Amino acid sequence: DAGVTQSPTHLIKTRGQQVTLRCSPKSGHDTVSWYQQALGQGPQFIFQYYEEEERQRGNFPDRFSGHQFPNYSSELNVNALLLGDSALYLCASRFDQDSGNTIYFGEGSWLTVV
């Protein structure tokens, strides 16, 4: 039973470019969330997808967008990259009907913007 998988693990982009990060949720999970984690900080919530719709959004600009596919996998897109977008991007999944507060994280995608 695979956990949450993310790709790519590392990438380097130039300012102004666009990037797409991918996530496959844990088997049986239907809800995907994305987080940004800067060095030395806790993860910051970007948005959550459920039933192919963005359900919740954190305090991130419209340059950050996403998508969820019918198989529950998800993409995070960031346009017009800034140096400050350099961070670890984490995907997390859960089954919507589960009670409590448990989500499962992938290992993340390290993005460096130069």
Next chain:
Amino acid sequence: LAKTTQPISMDSYEGQEVNITCSHNNIATNDYITWYQQFPSQGPRFIIQGYKTKVTNEVASLFIPADRKSSTLSLPRVSLSDTAVYYCLVGDSSNTGKLIFGQGTTLQVKP
């Protein structure tokens, strides 16, 4: 979502029991308390979750007093591999996925 407060850092030695306390004065009736562990360059990993009293699993114990305004994560007999950042979070299932992480507690286990 309730805000949490926990120590920035803690030191311990191998074999000791470590207790990390988290304050969440504004916890709501439906909120659960959840702890995550994060190693460098890895995603956070779920450790334990509770609602009230005491919860124990193979990794840790979670103690929650009756007023639920705080909680204590207890790690028995820590080893060097327990060196990590530990996050305390509170929230209910309607907000799950939109978890609010603080800076966490950096636990350094020494030999």
